Amino acid sequence: MDAETIALVQASFEKVAPIADVAADLFYTRLFELDPSLRSMFPADLTEQKKKLMQMLTVAVRGLSRLDDIVPAVQALGRRHAGYHVKPEHYATVAAALLWTLEQGLGPAFTPELKAAWVEVYTVLSTTMIAAQRDAQTTTWVAMAKAPAQPRALAAAGD
Ligand code: HEM
Numbered sequence: 001m002d003a004e005t006i007a008l009v010q011a012s013f014e015k016v017a018p019i020a021d022v023a024a025d026l027f028y029t030r031l032f033e034l035d036p037s038l039r040s041m042f043p044a045d046l047t048e049q050k051k052k053l054m055q056m057l058t059v060a061v062r063g064l065s066r067l068d069d070i071v072p073a074v075q076a077l078g079r080r081h082a083g084y085h086v087k088p089e090h091y092a093t094v095a096a097a098l099l100w101t102l103e104q105g106l107g108p109a110f111t112p113e114l115k116a117a118w119v120e121v122y123t124v125l126s127t128t129m130i131a132a133q134r135d136a137q138t139t140t141w142v143a144m145a146k147a148p149a150q151p152r153a154l155a156a157a158g159d
Contacts, residue, residue: 001124005117006064012114013061016105017054023105024050031097038093041085060125071128078129079136086133091126098122 016023028046032039042049056077063070102118103110 001064001067001120003065005120008114008117009064009121010061012102012106012109012118013057015109016102017058019105020054021050023101024054026104027053027097027101030100031094034096035090035093038090061121064121067124074125074128075132078132081129082133082136088130088133091130095119095122095126 028042028050060070060074099115099118099122102115106114
């Protein structure tokens, strides 16, 4: 990611930060409009979730110029998402909701150039998360395959 992309994204995010609550509301409303089946994955009360999402985006956007430092945190976030039943294809829906939110929040300042810069940032984050999520699932499946069968299951099978 080049310095210009990073600077563009960081400057635009500073403009969204003061309206973080509104932006988070817009984001989740749009997300569940795009795919209502995602609603049940989240708690009924989204207050905490909204804060966490904006905090994480803040860390990610500020950390863009030293991406290597934030990769482990993004990987850990991806592994936790396996536990939330998130599938790789869900990332495209979240991307669409995020871009739409930025467009609403920034208006004409959300130029095609800025949109391309955000797409690049989201692609880096989501690719890192999905890869870590896949690794976590593969590790679990390999461990399950290697684990000795439970005695009770064996007894049942022998009847
Ligand atoms: C770049 C993409 C994403 C970022 C930065 C992100 C960020 C976060 C953060 C910070 C949390 C708080 C919990 C934690 O830290 O483990 C979280 C939870 C969660 N995320 Fe994401 N997320 C992303 C993509 C997605 C996608 C694609 C989905 C699928 C719909 C999703 C669904 C969820 C769910 C269901 C929870 C748990 C809610 C709960 O039970 O409290 N996220 N996410």
